[in-house]
Amino acid sequence: MTQVTQSQERRLRFGIMESTTRCHFHCSGCYMTQRHALNKGEMSLERAIRFLDLSEQYLGRNLETMDILGGEPLQWPPLPFYIEELLRREIKPWIFTNMVEIDPNRASWLLERGVFITGKLNIADPGDPEQMALQAELIGSTVEMAGRMIKGIDVLLAAGYREPFFRLENLMRRKNLHLVPGFIEFCRARGIGMDVEIMGSCVPLGPHYFEVAPTAQELADLVRTLMRTGDGSSGSILSVDQLLMPHMFGSCRFFDSGLYFAVDGTIRACSNSNVVLAHIDDPDPIRTAYESPLICARKALTRTSVGQPCGSCDRWEQCRGGCRATVEATGDPFGGYPLCPLPLLCK
Numbered sequence: 001m002t003q004v005t006q007s008q009e010r011r012l013r014f015g016i017m018e019s020t021t022r023c024h025f026h027c028s029g030c031y032m033t034q035r036h037a038l039n040k041g042e043m044s045l046e047r048a049i050r051f052l053d054l055s056e057q058y059l060g061r062n063l064e065t066m067d068i069l070g071g072e073p074l075q076w077p078p079l080p081f082y083i084e085e086l087l088r089r090e091i092k093p094w095i096f097t098n099m100v101e102i103d104p105n106r107a108s109w110l111l112e113r114g115v116f117i118t119g120k121l122n123i124a125d126p127g128d129p130e131q132m133a134l135q136a137e138l139i140g141s142t143v144e145m146a147g148r149m150i151k152g153i154d155v156l157l158a159a160g161y162r163e164p165f166f167r168l169e170n171l172m173r174r175k176n177l178h179l180v181p182g183f184i185e186f187c188r189a190r191g192i193g194m195d196v197e198i199m200g201s202c203v204p205l206g207p208h209y210f211e212v213a214p215t216a217q218e219l220a221d222l223v224r225t226l227m228r229t230g231d232g233s234s235g236s237i238l239s240v241d242q243l244l245m246p247h248m249f250g251s252c253r254f255f256d257s258g259l260y261f262a263v264d265g266t267i268r269a270c271s272n273s274n275v276v277l278a279h280i281d282d283p284d285p286i287r288t289a290y291e292s293p294l295i296c297a298r299k300a301l302t303r304t305s306v307g308q309p310c311g312s313c314d315r316w317e318q319c320r321g322g323c324r325a326t327v328e329a330t331g332d333p334f335g336g337y338p339l340c341p342l343p344l345l346c347k
Contacts, residue, residue, distance in 0.1 A: 015066040015067070017051065017067065019073040019082075020041075020043065021037055021041055023039075034202050048078070052089065065093075094115070097119055098119070100148045120169055121186075126150040170195065195250075196247060200326050216341050245323070245337055246326070265279050267288075305334055306336055313340075
């Protein structure tokens with residue numbers, strides 16, 4: 001396997017593209033819901049390719065990957081053309097979808113081209129009517145629509161999608177936190193990768209956030225449950241040594257190596273950030289964004305300069321401070337990540 005040096009990691013490598021703001025759902029905790037950005041237009045194919053051209057001009061090479069987000073990207077008409085363009089440039093496409101509009105032909109077409117897919121699931125047992133009712137509540141829709149999500153999982157599996165090309169994201173909220181162990185087992189039993197994500201916040205943490213999202217103490221209690229839960233052969237689901245923020249099993253790869261390209265032409269650091277760094281019509285937008293004070297502050301973070309609990313953590317080089325957009329929303333770009341359960345586990 002190719003060794004990736006620290007200097008390679010801390011440069012612009014990844015793109016995130018907001019294809020459309022249309023979506024079937026209105027999920028509690030979704031970054032689009034928090035920003036009141038749903039149903040406010042979509043990216044033109046011309047603009048989407050322009051972002052690729054500008055990135056290549058700045059870097060002297062193409063980006064390595066492009067996450068295609070929404071809204072719901074499968075509702076974006078130019079998606080097949082855009083994927084072909086990414087592949088022509090040797091940029092790996094990764095679609096984040098609710099899977100409602102997946103069908104066998106589309107699933108096969110995507111798999112043939114090696115397109116990575118992350119779907120959405122927030123429960124453990126789709127055969128349980130109470131859990132399906134909760135899934136419907138969390139997506140702000142009906143049980144019928146929740147059922148279409150489950151059907152999408154089956155379609156992708158039937159087409160041959162498995163880890164690492166297929167994973168499911170569970171955005172943890174207080175109402176579904178108790179189902180996380182079962183969700184993990186659901187994925188493992190089917191060869192599906194998993195992303196167990198702590199909900200980000202583009203505004204300062206407060207009562208409104210914690211009405212939906214779990215606290216650090218509740219996350220610590222979950223980790224203790226995962227440490228006690230296993231299949232009898234592979235040990236516990238999660239050990240403290242494996243814990244990384246903000247995805248429990250991994251850190252954020254977009255920390256200082258990515259940019260987010262929005263439908264309205266603005267550029268931000270990531271999907272959870274509210275800070276506009278540049279606009280596509282600026283004279284040199286990629287340079288302006290990637291060399292902005294916000295990104296420079298992220299790149300300048302060290303274990304000695306970051307706040308607690310991160311400053312005293314022995315896994316700083318792996319995690320590097322959790323979700324920085326959540327921290328930056330507090331007004332202190334050098335603050336520690338306040339949602340980390342690790343300090344509570346080590347007492």
